[in-house]
Amino acid sequence: MAVLRTFLYLLVYPGILFLFAYSTFSEWFDRKVYARLQNRMGPTHTGRFGLLQPIADFFKLLAKEDIVPEAADKGLFNVLPAISLAVVSTAALLLPLWNFDLAKPGLTSFSGDIIVMLYLLSLPTLILFLAAWSSTNLFSTIGGARVLTMLFGYEVPLFLAVLSPAILANSWRLAEIAAFYQAKPLLLLVNVLGFLVALIAVQAKLERTPFDIPDAETEIVGGTFTEYSGKKLALFRLTFDIELVVASGLLAAVFLGGFPGGVVLGLILFVVKTLFVIFLLSLIRALTSRIRIDQVVAFAWKILAPLAVLQLLATILLKGFLS
Numbered sequence: 136m137a138v139l140r141t142f143l144y145l146l147v148y149p150g151i152l153f154l155f156a157y158s159t160f161s162e163w164f165d166r167k168v169y170a171r172l173q174n175r176m177g178p179t180h181t182g183r184f185g186l187l188q189p190i191a192d193f194f195k196l197l198a199k200e201d202i203v204p205e206a207a208d209k210g211l212f213n214v215l216p217a218i219s220l221a222v223v224s225t226a227a228l229l230l231p232l233w234n235f236d237l238a239k240p241g242l243t244s245f246s247g248d249i250i251v252m253l254y255l256l257s258l259p260t261l262i263l264f265l266a267a268w269s270s271t272n273l274f275s276t277i278g279g280a281r282v283l284t285m286l287f288g289y290e291v292p293l294f295l296a297v298l299s300p301a302i303l304a305n306s307w308r309l310a311e312i313a314a315f316y317q318a319k320p321l322l323l324l325v326n327v328l329g330f331l332v333a334l335i336a337v338q339a340k341l342e343r344t345p346f347d348i349p350d351a352e353t354e355i356v357g358g359t360f361t362e363y364s365g366k367k368l369a370l371f372r373l374t375f376d377i378e379l380v381v382a383s384g385l386l387a388a389v390f391l392g393g394f395p396g397g398v399v400l401g402l403i404l405f406v407v408k409t410l411f412v413i414f415l416l417s418l419i420r421a422l423t424s425r426i427r428i429d430q431v432v433a434f435a436w437k438i439l440a441p442l443a444v445l446q447l448l449a450t451i452l453l454k455g456f457l458s
Contacts, residue, residue, distance in 0.1 A: 144243070148402070149232045151224060157406070158376035159189040164410060165379070165417050172421035189376070193369050201365030204270055211269035216363070216370035219262045223377045226255035230384045231310040231393055232401055247307045252385060253294060256340065259378060260286045263349070263359050266371075270362035278358025281349040281428050285339055288435030289346075293336035295443035296329040299450040300389045309385075313393020323392060325453055329446035330390040332439050334412070337382045338419050339431065341375065345423035346431055383412035 144150060163178055163186055170177030178185025203209055228243045229252045260282055267279025301307055303322065304315035316323050339346040350358035360368060387408035388394070394401040394408070426434075 149227060149230060154224060154227050154377050158380045161380050161413055162189040162376045165413055168414055168417040169421055193373060196369035197366050199365040201367060204362050206271045208269040211265055215262050215266045216367040219259050219374045220370050222255055222258045223374055223381055226252055227377060227381045231313055231388055232405055233398060244310050245308065249301055249307050249309050253297060256382060257290065259374060267359040272362045274355040274361045275359055277355050278349040282359060284428055285431055288432040289336040289339040292332050292435055292439035292443040295447050296333040297389055299329045299447045300326045303450045303454050309388050313388050316392045317395050320392060326390050328442060332443045333386055334415055335439060338416055341379055343416065344420045345426045347425055348428050348431065351425060380409060383409040386412050
């Protein structure tokens with residue numbers, strides 16, 4: 136039974152099959168909300184309400200010609216899309232979607248898994264830089280440099296904001312953090328500022344408007360992905376879809392009380408809470424326009440970082456008061 140449970144966990148739910156289905160649905164939801172906020176229809180024709188459009192786009196890219204630039208570092212250029220997909224899929228397994236026994240940490244739920252989750256979510260950024268650099272295209276190289284520049288801006292506020300609820304919960308395990316706020320839901324209000332900081336930082340991590348500087352089509356063609364096509368571009372697009380789900384799931388687990396109630400109810404709550412986070416990200420995307428790279432870094436260090444520190448200080452003071 137334990138072997139079957141592990142098999143289902145890795146391959147079905149919340150494994151790769153679930154991730155593929157739900158991440159493509161999340162892309163459809165994001166595109167639909169974004170379109171409606173701009174008074175457009177969004178996907179409509181492929182499947183009912185256009186639900187199958189992201190899947191159709193994925194398989195269409197798989198069928199396209201896969202071109203590798205002659206001057207590219209072919210080893211890195213070919214393997215990096217698969218590595219990026221593997222990294223975010225591994226991060227997804229750390230989300231507390233099953234009703235974990237808090238007394239017996241398992242293979243994918245352990246003390247410190249929130250640190251591992253944040254580490255895994257940082258790796259795709261470095262992979263994107265390497266992908267851009269290995270292609271040797273000028274536009275890609277500029278996009279890769281912007282990817283790293285942004286990393287130094289949003290990463291610190293994101294870490295401080297996400298770890299503040301963990302300090303109050305006195306745990307570095309996602310399942311225990313979620314259980315703490317399920318037992319004391321009023322304390323979720325303490326982390327509202329941290330949630331807003333983390334939400335904006337995630338928007339930057341996913342390179343969504345107004346932080347889509349690394350792949351700005353009007354400036355540098357396609358930035359990081361200028362030379363990518365076919366299967367490799369499809370894997371990168373799927374990586375971003377899954378990263379959107381994982382990042383939304385992380386914010387839901389830490390700031391919105393997690394997903395209690397076993398597998399079925401936990402799945403329903405996971406979908407509802409992650410779609411709520413994605414809706415907020417789509418709202419930010421619709422209400423803003425692209426800013427310059429220097430403005431991103433300045434905004435991160437002058438506004439997001441001080442707010443994250445303020446959240447951390449409030450959490451520490453409240454923890455001392457409660458103890």
